[in-house]
Amino acid sequence: MNLISKICGAAAVALSLFGTAASAGTIEDIRARGVLRIPAILNEVPYYNKDPRSGEWQGFVIDMANDVAKSLNVKLEIVESSWANAILDVQSGKVDMAFAVTATPVRAMSVSFSAPTYYNSFVLVSSKKELDGKSWNELNDPKYTFAVDMGSAQDLITQQFLPKANVLRFKTRDEAIVAVSTGKADALVNTMLNGLVIAKRATTIGSVKVPTPVLSTPSVIALNYKADETFKSFVSAWAEYNRRIGNNQTWILKSLEPFGISLTDMPPGFGFGG
Template sequence: MVSRRMMGSAAGLAVAMAAASAAPAVAQGAPGESTFERIRRTKKLRSAAVPGGAPYYHKDLASGQWRGFYIDLLKMLAEELECELELTETTWGNAVLDLQSNKIDIFFGLNPTPKRALVVDFSVPCFSNAFSFLVKRGFQPKTWDELNRPEVKIAVDTGSSQDQVVTRLLPKATVSRFKSADEATMAVQSGRADAQCLVLILAMAAAKKIPSLGGVAVPTPIFATTSNAGFRREADKTWRDYVNTWIEFNKGLGAVRSAIVTNMELVGISEADFPPGVTL
Protein backbone atom coordinates (compact mmCIF):
# COMPACT_ATOMS: atom_id res chain seq x y z
CA MET A 1 0.00 0.00 0.00
CA VAL A 2 1.32 3.44 -0.91
CA SER A 3 0.69 6.12 1.71
CA ARG A 4 0.21 9.82 1.09
CA ARG A 5 3.52 10.45 2.88
CA MET A 6 5.35 8.14 0.45
CA MET A 7 3.62 9.77 -2.51
CA GLY A 8 4.61 13.19 -1.20
CA SER A 9 8.24 12.11 -0.73
CA ALA A 10 8.36 10.65 -4.22
CA ALA A 11 6.91 13.81 -5.70
CA GLY A 12 9.43 15.93 -3.80
CA LEU A 13 12.31 13.75 -4.98
CA ALA A 14 11.10 14.05 -8.58
CA VAL A 15 10.99 17.84 -8.32
CA ALA A 16 14.49 17.96 -6.79
CA MET A 17 15.90 15.70 -9.52
CA ALA A 18 14.29 17.80 -12.22
CA ALA A 19 15.73 20.97 -10.72
CA ALA A 20 19.19 19.41 -10.44
CA SER A 21 19.16 18.25 -14.05
CA ALA A 22 17.96 21.65 -15.25
CA ALA A 23 20.68 23.62 -13.41
CA PRO A 24 23.58 22.70 -15.74
CA ALA A 25 21.44 23.50 -18.78
CA VAL A 26 20.84 27.01 -17.48
CA ALA A 27 24.54 27.49 -16.76
CA GLN A 28 25.61 26.27 -20.19
CA GLY A 29 22.89 28.10 -22.08
CA ALA A 30 19.99 26.97 -24.17
CA PRO A 31 20.63 24.47 -26.97
CA GLY A 32 21.74 26.30 -30.08
CA GLU A 33 22.70 29.46 -28.19
CA SER A 34 25.51 31.29 -29.97
CA THR A 35 28.60 32.70 -28.28
CA PHE A 36 27.37 36.24 -28.77
CA GLU A 37 23.96 35.37 -27.27
CA ARG A 38 25.57 33.70 -24.27
CA ILE A 39 27.86 36.68 -23.62
CA ARG A 40 24.93 39.08 -23.77
CA ARG A 41 22.83 36.86 -21.50
CA THR A 42 25.46 36.08 -18.84
CA LYS A 43 27.28 39.42 -19.02
CA LYS A 44 30.58 37.50 -18.88
CA LEU A 45 33.39 37.50 -21.43
CA ARG A 46 35.72 34.50 -21.13
CA SER A 47 39.28 34.66 -22.38
CA ALA A 48 42.76 33.41 -21.50
CA ALA A 49 46.22 34.84 -20.95
CA VAL A 50 49.74 33.43 -21.32
CA PRO A 51 52.09 33.69 -18.32
CA GLY A 52 55.46 35.07 -19.39
CA GLY A 53 53.97 36.50 -22.59
CA ALA A 54 54.88 40.16 -21.97
CA PRO A 55 54.14 42.62 -23.48
CA TYR A 56 51.09 40.70 -24.74
CA TYR A 57 50.33 39.23 -21.32
CA HIS A 58 52.07 39.77 -18.01
CA LYS A 59 50.98 38.50 -14.59
CA ASP A 60 52.19 40.28 -11.46
CA LEU A 61 53.17 37.42 -9.15
CA ALA A 62 52.63 39.50 -6.00
CA SER A 63 49.15 40.81 -6.78
CA GLY A 64 47.98 38.20 -9.28
CA GLN A 65 46.87 41.02 -11.59
CA TRP A 66 47.27 40.78 -15.36
CA ARG A 67 48.72 43.50 -17.56
CA GLY A 68 49.70 43.73 -21.22
CA PHE A 69 48.28 45.18 -24.40
CA TYR A 70 45.95 42.26 -25.10
CA ILE A 71 44.71 42.53 -21.53
CA ASP A 72 43.97 46.20 -22.23
CA LEU A 73 42.10 45.28 -25.42
CA LEU A 74 40.09 42.60 -23.60
CA LYS A 75 39.16 45.08 -20.88
CA MET A 76 38.09 47.61 -23.49
CA LEU A 77 36.03 44.99 -25.30
CA ALA A 78 34.37 43.81 -22.08
CA GLU A 79 33.56 47.41 -21.14
CA GLU A 80 32.00 48.00 -24.55
CA LEU A 81 29.84 44.89 -24.05
CA GLU A 82 29.06 45.87 -20.43
CA CYS A 83 30.48 42.51 -19.35
CA GLU A 84 32.73 41.11 -16.66
CA LEU A 85 36.06 39.80 -17.99
CA GLU A 86 36.97 36.29 -16.82
CA LEU A 87 40.57 35.15 -17.44
CA THR A 88 42.15 31.71 -17.27
CA GLU A 89 45.76 30.73 -17.98
CA THR A 90 46.84 29.00 -21.17
CA THR A 91 49.82 28.59 -23.50
CA TRP A 92 50.26 29.72 -27.09
CA GLY A 93 50.02 26.09 -28.17
CA ASN A 94 46.86 25.31 -26.16
CA ALA A 95 44.83 28.44 -27.00
CA VAL A 96 43.20 26.85 -30.04
CA LEU A 97 42.15 23.83 -27.95
CA ASP A 98 40.65 26.17 -25.35
CA LEU A 99 38.54 27.77 -28.07
CA GLN A 100 37.46 24.45 -29.56
CA SER A 101 36.41 23.05 -26.18
CA ASN A 102 34.29 26.14 -25.40
CA LYS A 103 36.51 27.01 -22.45
CA ILE A 104 36.92 30.57 -23.71
CA ASP A 105 35.04 32.90 -26.08
CA ILE A 106 38.00 34.68 -27.65
CA PHE A 107 41.80 34.63 -27.61
CA PHE A 108 43.92 37.57 -28.72
CA GLY A 109 47.38 36.90 -30.10
CA LEU A 110 46.89 34.08 -32.62
CA ASN A 111 48.74 34.10 -35.91
CA PRO A 112 46.42 32.79 -38.63
CA THR A 113 47.86 29.68 -40.24
CA PRO A 114 46.20 27.26 -42.69
CA LYS A 115 46.36 24.50 -40.05
CA ARG A 116 44.59 26.61 -37.44
CA ALA A 117 42.08 27.88 -39.99
CA LEU A 118 40.83 24.31 -40.35
CA VAL A 119 39.38 24.39 -36.84
CA VAL A 120 38.90 28.01 -35.67
CA ASP A 121 37.91 31.39 -37.11
CA PHE A 122 40.03 34.54 -37.05
CA SER A 123 39.39 38.23 -36.69
CA VAL A 124 40.85 40.95 -38.86
CA PRO A 125 44.51 41.70 -37.98
CA CYS A 126 45.38 43.81 -34.95
CA PHE A 127 48.94 44.43 -36.23
CA SER A 128 51.79 42.78 -38.16
CA ASN A 129 54.70 40.95 -36.55
CA ALA A 130 57.87 39.67 -38.24
CA PHE A 131 59.29 36.22 -37.52
CA SER A 132 62.68 36.58 -35.86
CA PHE A 133 65.17 34.71 -33.69
CA LEU A 134 66.44 35.18 -30.17
CA VAL A 135 70.08 34.12 -30.59
CA LYS A 136 72.98 33.09 -28.41
CA ARG A 137 75.97 35.39 -28.17
CA GLY A 138 78.24 35.17 -31.23
CA PHE A 139 75.52 33.79 -33.51
CA GLN A 140 74.07 36.36 -35.92
CA PRO A 141 72.41 34.73 -38.93
CA LYS A 142 71.42 37.21 -41.62
CA THR A 143 69.39 34.96 -43.91
CA TRP A 144 67.02 32.00 -43.61
CA ASP A 145 69.53 29.95 -45.64
CA GLU A 146 72.13 30.41 -42.89
CA LEU A 147 69.66 28.93 -40.42
CA ASN A 148 68.64 26.02 -42.63
CA ARG A 149 71.61 23.80 -41.80
CA PRO A 150 71.86 20.55 -39.78
CA GLU A 151 74.43 22.05 -37.41
CA VAL A 152 72.07 24.89 -36.44
CA LYS A 153 69.99 24.02 -33.37
CA ILE A 154 66.62 25.79 -33.25
CA ALA A 155 64.24 25.87 -30.26
CA VAL A 156 60.48 26.43 -30.59
CA ASP A 157 57.38 26.06 -28.42
CA THR A 158 55.25 23.16 -29.64
CA GLY A 159 52.15 23.99 -31.63
CA SER A 160 52.94 27.68 -32.02
CA SER A 161 53.05 29.56 -35.31
CA GLN A 162 56.86 29.65 -34.85
CA ASP A 163 56.85 25.84 -34.79
CA GLN A 164 54.95 25.73 -38.08
CA VAL A 165 57.21 28.33 -39.72
CA VAL A 166 60.41 26.55 -38.69
CA THR A 167 59.02 23.19 -39.86
CA ARG A 168 58.19 24.71 -43.25
CA LEU A 169 61.18 27.00 -43.84
CA LEU A 170 64.02 25.23 -42.00
CA PRO A 171 63.64 21.52 -42.83
CA LYS A 172 67.41 20.91 -42.62
CA ALA A 173 67.92 22.53 -39.21
CA THR A 174 67.96 20.53 -35.97
CA VAL A 175 64.75 21.52 -34.21
CA SER A 176 63.96 20.97 -30.51
CA ARG A 177 60.36 21.45 -29.39
CA PHE A 178 59.40 22.56 -25.89
CA LYS A 179 56.15 22.82 -23.97
CA SER A 180 56.40 26.60 -23.54
CA ALA A 181 58.24 29.56 -25.04
CA ASP A 182 60.03 30.11 -21.70
CA GLU A 183 61.49 26.59 -21.85
CA ALA A 184 62.68 27.21 -25.41
CA THR A 185 64.34 30.46 -24.26
CA MET A 186 66.11 28.56 -21.47
CA ALA A 187 67.50 26.17 -24.08
CA VAL A 188 69.20 29.11 -25.84
CA GLN A 189 70.34 30.57 -22.52
CA SER A 190 71.93 27.27 -21.48
CA GLY A 191 73.60 26.71 -24.86
CA ARG A 192 71.46 23.71 -25.82
CA ALA A 193 70.10 25.70 -28.77
CA ASP A 194 71.62 28.36 -31.03
CA ALA A 195 68.40 30.32 -31.55
CA GLN A 196 64.73 30.43 -30.68
CA CYS A 197 62.15 31.39 -33.29
CA LEU A 198 59.75 34.03 -31.96
CA VAL A 199 57.63 36.80 -33.40
CA LEU A 200 59.58 40.04 -33.19
CA ILE A 201 57.89 41.72 -30.21
CA LEU A 202 58.32 38.63 -28.02
CA ALA A 203 61.94 38.21 -29.17
CA MET A 204 62.74 41.85 -28.37
CA ALA A 205 61.12 41.50 -24.94
CA ALA A 206 63.15 38.36 -24.16
CA ALA A 207 66.38 39.99 -25.34
CA LYS A 208 65.81 42.95 -23.01
CA LYS A 209 65.12 40.58 -20.14
CA ILE A 210 68.23 38.45 -20.77
CA PRO A 211 71.06 40.77 -21.89
CA SER A 212 73.59 37.93 -21.68
CA LEU A 213 72.18 36.53 -24.93
CA GLY A 214 73.17 37.73 -28.39
CA GLY A 215 70.06 39.78 -29.08
CA VAL A 216 67.57 39.45 -31.93
CA ALA A 217 68.16 38.45 -35.54
CA VAL A 218 65.58 39.18 -38.25
CA PRO A 219 66.65 37.02 -41.21
CA THR A 220 66.01 38.09 -44.78
CA PRO A 221 63.82 37.94 -46.65
CA ILE A 222 61.57 39.22 -43.88
CA PHE A 223 58.54 37.01 -43.31
CA ALA A 224 55.78 38.59 -41.29
CA THR A 225 52.53 37.35 -39.88
CA THR A 226 49.55 39.15 -38.40
CA SER A 227 48.37 38.98 -34.82
CA ASN A 228 44.64 38.30 -34.67
CA ALA A 229 41.90 37.17 -32.33
CA GLY A 230 40.64 33.60 -32.57
CA PHE A 231 37.10 32.27 -32.13
CA ARG A 232 35.47 28.88 -31.80
CA ARG A 233 33.95 27.94 -35.16
CA GLU A 234 30.16 28.13 -35.14
CA ALA A 235 27.41 28.69 -37.70
CA ASP A 236 26.39 32.06 -36.25
CA LYS A 237 29.18 34.53 -37.12
CA THR A 238 27.68 37.44 -35.15
CA TRP A 239 30.40 37.29 -32.45
CA ARG A 240 33.26 37.27 -34.97
CA ASP A 241 31.65 40.05 -37.02
CA TYR A 242 31.09 42.18 -33.92
CA VAL A 243 34.73 41.86 -32.82
CA ASN A 244 35.93 42.66 -36.36
CA THR A 245 33.89 45.88 -36.31
CA TRP A 246 35.21 46.69 -32.83
CA ILE A 247 38.87 46.13 -33.86
CA GLU A 248 38.62 48.21 -37.02
CA PHE A 249 36.85 51.03 -35.17
CA ASN A 250 39.50 51.13 -32.43
CA LYS A 251 42.35 50.85 -34.93
CA GLY A 252 40.90 53.89 -36.64
CA LEU A 253 40.82 55.77 -33.35
CA GLY A 254 44.45 54.79 -32.62
CA ALA A 255 43.40 52.91 -29.47
CA VAL A 256 44.90 49.58 -30.57
CA ARG A 257 48.26 51.13 -31.48
CA SER A 258 48.29 53.14 -28.25
CA ALA A 259 47.74 49.96 -26.19
CA ILE A 260 50.60 48.22 -28.00
CA VAL A 261 53.12 51.05 -27.67
CA THR A 262 52.24 51.75 -24.03
CA ASN A 263 52.66 48.13 -22.98
CA MET A 264 55.93 47.65 -24.85
CA GLU A 265 57.31 49.95 -22.18
CA LEU A 266 56.57 47.15 -19.67
CA VAL A 267 59.54 45.27 -21.11
CA GLY A 268 61.69 48.31 -21.84
CA ILE A 269 61.25 48.51 -25.61
CA SER A 270 59.95 51.25 -27.86
CA GLU A 271 59.27 51.72 -31.56
CA ALA A 272 62.79 53.15 -31.89
CA ASP A 273 64.18 49.72 -30.93
CA PHE A 274 62.69 47.99 -33.98
CA PRO A 275 65.22 46.84 -36.61
CA PRO A 276 65.42 48.95 -39.78
CA GLY A 277 62.66 48.15 -42.26
CA VAL A 278 60.46 46.47 -39.64
CA THR A 279 57.33 48.14 -38.27
CA LEU A 280 54.19 47.13 -36.41
Protein backbone atom coordinates in the same frame (compact mmCIF):
# COMPACT_ATOMS: atom_id res chain seq x y z
CA MET B 1 -1.63 15.67 -20.33
CA ASN B 2 -1.65 12.82 -22.88
CA LEU B 3 1.43 11.02 -24.19
CA ILE B 4 1.57 12.97 -27.45
CA SER B 5 1.48 16.27 -25.57
CA LYS B 6 4.28 15.10 -23.28
CA ILE B 7 6.41 14.05 -26.25
CA CYS B 8 5.81 17.36 -28.01
CA GLY B 9 6.61 19.23 -24.82
CA ALA B 10 9.85 17.32 -24.35
CA ALA B 11 10.79 17.93 -27.97
CA ALA B 12 10.16 21.65 -27.55
CA VAL B 13 12.41 21.75 -24.50
CA ALA B 14 15.11 19.83 -26.36
CA LEU B 15 14.90 22.18 -29.32
CA SER B 16 15.05 25.15 -26.99
CA LEU B 17 18.17 23.79 -25.30
CA PHE B 18 19.75 22.97 -28.66
CA GLY B 19 18.96 26.45 -29.90
CA THR B 20 20.61 27.98 -26.83
CA ALA B 21 23.74 25.89 -27.35
CA ALA B 22 23.86 26.65 -31.04
CA SER B 23 23.54 30.38 -30.44
CA ALA B 24 26.41 30.44 -27.94
CA GLY B 25 28.72 33.26 -28.93
CA THR B 26 26.22 35.97 -29.71
CA ILE B 27 26.21 39.55 -28.51
CA GLU B 28 22.86 38.89 -26.82
CA ASP B 29 24.28 35.93 -24.87
CA ILE B 30 27.26 37.94 -23.66
CA ARG B 31 25.14 40.93 -22.63
CA ALA B 32 22.65 38.69 -20.83
CA ARG B 33 25.53 37.05 -18.97
CA GLY B 34 27.09 40.42 -18.21
CA VAL B 35 30.66 39.28 -18.84
CA LEU B 36 33.01 38.67 -21.76
CA ARG B 37 35.15 35.60 -21.09
CA ILE B 38 38.72 35.20 -22.38
CA PRO B 39 41.54 32.79 -21.54
CA ALA B 40 44.71 34.20 -19.98
CA ILE B 41 48.09 32.62 -19.33
CA LEU B 42 50.26 33.16 -16.28
CA ASN B 43 53.67 34.81 -16.70
CA GLU B 44 53.29 35.43 -20.42
CA VAL B 45 54.45 39.02 -20.58
CA PRO B 46 53.79 41.22 -22.45
CA TYR B 47 50.54 39.40 -23.36
CA TYR B 48 49.42 38.55 -19.85
CA ASN B 49 50.74 38.97 -16.34
CA LYS B 50 48.93 38.39 -13.05
CA ASP B 51 50.04 40.36 -10.02
CA PRO B 52 50.52 37.70 -7.28
CA ARG B 53 49.58 40.14 -4.53
CA SER B 54 46.58 41.95 -5.99
CA GLY B 55 45.43 39.20 -8.35
CA GLU B 56 45.04 41.85 -11.05
CA TRP B 57 45.72 40.85 -14.66
CA GLN B 58 47.76 43.13 -16.90
CA GLY B 59 49.20 43.03 -20.41
CA PHE B 60 48.20 44.27 -23.83
CA VAL B 61 45.72 41.42 -24.39
CA ILE B 62 43.93 42.44 -21.19
CA ASP B 63 43.78 46.05 -22.43
CA MET B 64 42.38 44.91 -25.78
CA ALA B 65 39.82 42.60 -24.18
CA ASN B 66 38.72 45.31 -21.74
CA ASP B 67 38.06 47.59 -24.70
CA VAL B 68 35.93 44.93 -26.40
CA ALA B 69 34.02 44.38 -23.15
CA LYS B 70 33.49 48.12 -22.81
CA SER B 71 32.08 48.25 -26.35
CA LEU B 72 29.60 45.53 -25.36
CA ASN B 73 28.84 47.24 -22.04
CA VAL B 74 29.87 44.18 -20.01
CA LYS B 75 32.68 43.27 -17.62
CA LEU B 76 35.74 41.18 -18.48
CA GLU B 77 36.08 37.72 -16.95
CA ILE B 78 39.46 35.96 -17.00
CA VAL B 79 39.64 32.17 -17.32
CA GLU B 80 43.13 30.93 -16.44
CA SER B 81 44.41 28.73 -19.24
CA SER B 82 47.47 27.95 -21.38
CA TRP B 83 48.51 28.51 -24.99
CA ALA B 84 47.81 24.84 -25.68
CA ASN B 85 44.30 24.95 -24.18
CA ALA B 86 43.14 28.38 -25.37
CA ILE B 87 41.78 27.06 -28.68
CA LEU B 88 40.04 24.19 -26.85
CA ASP B 89 38.48 26.74 -24.48
CA VAL B 90 37.03 28.57 -27.48
CA GLN B 91 35.80 25.34 -29.10
CA SER B 92 34.07 24.14 -25.94
CA GLY B 93 32.38 27.48 -25.25
CA LYS B 94 34.29 27.93 -22.00
CA VAL B 95 35.35 31.35 -23.27
CA ASP B 96 33.92 33.72 -25.88
CA MET B 97 37.18 34.51 -27.66
CA ALA B 98 40.93 34.08 -27.44
CA PHE B 99 43.41 36.82 -28.33
CA ALA B 100 46.98 36.65 -29.67
CA VAL B 101 46.30 33.60 -31.82
CA THR B 102 48.59 33.06 -34.80
CA ALA B 103 46.39 32.38 -37.80
CA THR B 104 47.53 29.03 -39.20
CA PRO B 105 45.63 26.77 -41.64
CA VAL B 106 45.51 23.96 -39.07
CA ARG B 107 43.92 26.19 -36.44
CA ALA B 108 41.43 27.46 -39.01
CA MET B 109 39.92 23.97 -39.03
CA SER B 110 39.06 24.34 -35.33
CA VAL B 111 37.99 27.95 -34.84
CA SER B 112 36.99 31.04 -36.78
CA PHE B 113 39.42 33.94 -37.12
CA SER B 114 38.78 37.66 -36.83
CA ALA B 115 40.52 40.28 -38.94
CA PRO B 116 44.13 40.78 -37.73
CA THR B 117 44.63 42.68 -34.48
CA TYR B 118 48.33 43.19 -35.29
CA TYR B 119 51.12 41.63 -37.35
CA ASN B 120 54.13 39.84 -35.94
CA SER B 121 57.35 38.80 -37.68
CA PHE B 122 59.57 35.79 -37.10
CA VAL B 123 63.08 36.58 -35.91
CA LEU B 124 66.21 35.09 -34.42
CA VAL B 125 67.61 35.96 -31.02
CA SER B 126 71.36 35.35 -30.91
CA SER B 127 74.71 36.83 -29.90
CA LYS B 128 76.44 35.48 -33.01
CA LYS B 129 77.42 38.24 -35.44
CA GLU B 130 77.72 35.77 -38.30
CA LEU B 131 73.93 35.50 -38.35
CA ASP B 132 73.46 39.22 -39.02
CA GLY B 133 71.85 39.98 -42.37
CA LYS B 134 71.33 36.34 -43.29
CA SER B 135 68.43 35.14 -45.40
CA TRP B 136 66.27 32.19 -44.38
CA ASN B 137 67.78 30.34 -47.32
CA GLU B 138 71.33 30.95 -46.04
CA LEU B 139 70.33 29.84 -42.55
CA ASN B 140 68.88 26.61 -43.93
CA ASP B 141 72.17 24.80 -43.43
CA PRO B 142 73.20 21.83 -41.22
CA LYS B 143 76.04 23.91 -39.76
CA TYR B 144 73.49 25.98 -37.83
CA THR B 145 71.53 24.82 -34.77
CA PHE B 146 68.31 26.55 -33.77
CA ALA B 147 66.17 26.22 -30.65
CA VAL B 148 62.38 26.47 -30.70
CA ASP B 149 59.43 25.66 -28.46
CA MET B 150 57.65 22.60 -29.80
CA GLY B 151 54.28 22.96 -31.55
CA SER B 152 54.44 26.75 -31.73
CA ALA B 153 54.00 28.93 -34.83
CA GLN B 154 57.77 29.43 -34.86
CA ASP B 155 58.22 25.65 -34.85
CA LEU B 156 56.15 25.54 -38.05
CA ILE B 157 58.42 28.21 -39.53
CA THR B 158 61.53 26.11 -38.85
CA GLN B 159 59.88 23.11 -40.50
CA GLN B 160 59.07 25.12 -43.60
CA PHE B 161 62.13 27.37 -43.97
CA LEU B 162 64.89 25.57 -42.06
CA PRO B 163 64.39 21.87 -42.91
CA LYS B 164 68.12 21.30 -43.50
CA ALA B 165 69.26 23.05 -40.33
CA ASN B 166 69.65 21.31 -36.98
CA VAL B 167 66.59 22.21 -34.90
CA LEU B 168 66.32 21.47 -31.17
CA ARG B 169 62.68 21.35 -30.08
CA PHE B 170 61.76 21.93 -26.43
CA LYS B 171 58.54 21.64 -24.47
CA THR B 172 58.79 25.22 -23.21
CA ARG B 173 60.17 28.52 -24.47
CA ASP B 174 62.33 28.84 -21.33
CA GLU B 175 64.11 25.57 -22.16
CA ALA B 176 64.79 26.85 -25.68
CA ILE B 177 66.18 30.10 -24.25
CA VAL B 178 68.53 28.18 -21.94
CA ALA B 179 69.79 26.14 -24.91
CA VAL B 180 70.85 29.33 -26.70
CA SER B 181 72.23 31.01 -23.58
CA THR B 182 74.42 27.98 -22.81
CA GLY B 183 75.67 27.61 -26.38
CA LYS B 184 73.81 24.41 -27.26
CA ALA B 185 72.07 26.29 -30.06
CA ASP B 186 73.20 29.19 -32.25
CA ALA B 187 69.90 31.07 -32.07
CA LEU B 188 66.35 31.05 -30.82
CA VAL B 189 63.58 31.24 -33.42
CA ASN B 190 60.60 33.23 -32.16
CA THR B 191 58.38 36.19 -32.96
CA MET B 192 59.41 39.83 -32.94
CA LEU B 193 57.24 40.56 -29.90
CA ASN B 194 58.64 37.72 -27.81
CA GLY B 195 62.15 38.23 -29.17
CA LEU B 196 62.33 41.83 -28.00
CA VAL B 197 61.29 40.87 -24.47
CA ILE B 198 63.58 37.82 -24.36
CA ALA B 199 66.60 39.88 -25.46
CA LYS B 200 65.94 42.39 -22.67
CA ARG B 201 65.29 39.82 -19.94
CA ALA B 202 68.02 37.31 -20.83
CA THR B 203 70.88 39.65 -21.63
CA THR B 204 73.33 36.83 -22.36
CA ILE B 205 71.23 35.46 -25.21
CA GLY B 206 72.05 38.28 -27.62
CA SER B 207 69.96 40.56 -29.82
CA VAL B 208 67.06 40.33 -32.25
CA LYS B 209 67.98 39.60 -35.87
CA VAL B 210 65.49 39.69 -38.76
CA PRO B 211 66.26 37.20 -41.55
CA THR B 212 65.14 38.06 -45.07
CA PRO B 213 62.62 37.96 -46.55
CA VAL B 214 60.66 39.21 -43.54
CA LEU B 215 58.10 36.57 -42.59
CA SER B 216 55.06 38.31 -41.15
CA THR B 217 52.01 36.60 -39.72
CA PRO B 218 48.65 38.02 -38.56
CA SER B 219 47.69 37.72 -34.92
CA VAL B 220 43.93 37.23 -34.70
CA ILE B 221 41.09 36.64 -32.28
CA ALA B 222 39.79 33.06 -32.26
CA LEU B 223 36.02 32.59 -32.14
CA ASN B 224 33.74 29.58 -31.86
CA TYR B 225 32.48 28.35 -35.24
CA LYS B 226 28.94 28.45 -33.83
CA ALA B 227 29.19 32.16 -33.05
CA ASP B 228 26.70 34.06 -35.16
CA GLU B 229 27.75 36.27 -38.05
CA THR B 230 26.81 39.50 -36.24
CA PHE B 231 29.22 38.71 -33.42
CA LYS B 232 31.98 37.65 -35.82
CA SER B 233 31.48 40.82 -37.85
CA PHE B 234 31.62 42.97 -34.71
CA VAL B 235 34.88 41.37 -33.51
CA SER B 236 36.53 41.74 -36.93
CA ALA B 237 35.38 45.36 -37.17
CA TRP B 238 36.81 46.04 -33.70
CA ALA B 239 40.15 44.44 -34.68
CA GLU B 240 40.40 46.25 -38.02
CA TYR B 241 39.42 49.65 -36.61
CA ASN B 242 41.83 49.56 -33.65
CA ARG B 243 44.69 48.22 -35.75
CA ARG B 244 44.29 50.86 -38.45
CA ILE B 245 44.05 53.85 -36.10
CA GLY B 246 46.97 52.58 -34.00
CA ASN B 247 45.25 51.67 -30.73
CA ASN B 248 46.45 48.07 -30.82
CA GLN B 249 50.07 49.14 -31.37
CA THR B 250 49.71 51.66 -28.52
CA TRP B 251 48.52 48.92 -26.14
CA ILE B 252 51.41 46.66 -27.24
CA LEU B 253 54.02 49.39 -26.74
CA LYS B 254 52.56 50.22 -23.32
CA SER B 255 53.05 46.58 -22.28
CA LEU B 256 56.68 46.72 -23.48
CA GLU B 257 57.55 49.89 -21.54
CA PRO B 258 58.48 48.04 -18.30
CA PHE B 259 61.24 46.30 -20.29
CA GLY B 260 62.58 49.56 -21.67
CA ILE B 261 61.37 48.70 -25.18
CA SER B 262 60.04 51.33 -27.57
CA LEU B 263 59.57 51.69 -31.32
CA THR B 264 63.22 52.71 -31.61
CA ASP B 265 64.23 49.18 -30.55
CA MET B 266 62.50 47.68 -33.56
CA PRO B 267 64.12 47.15 -36.97
CA PRO B 268 63.66 49.94 -39.54
CA GLY B 269 60.27 49.82 -41.20
CA PHE B 270 58.79 47.36 -38.71
CA GLY B 271 55.42 48.08 -37.16
CA PHE B 272 52.68 45.99 -35.64
CA GLY B 273 50.07 47.48 -37.95
CA GLY B 274 51.21 45.39 -40.94
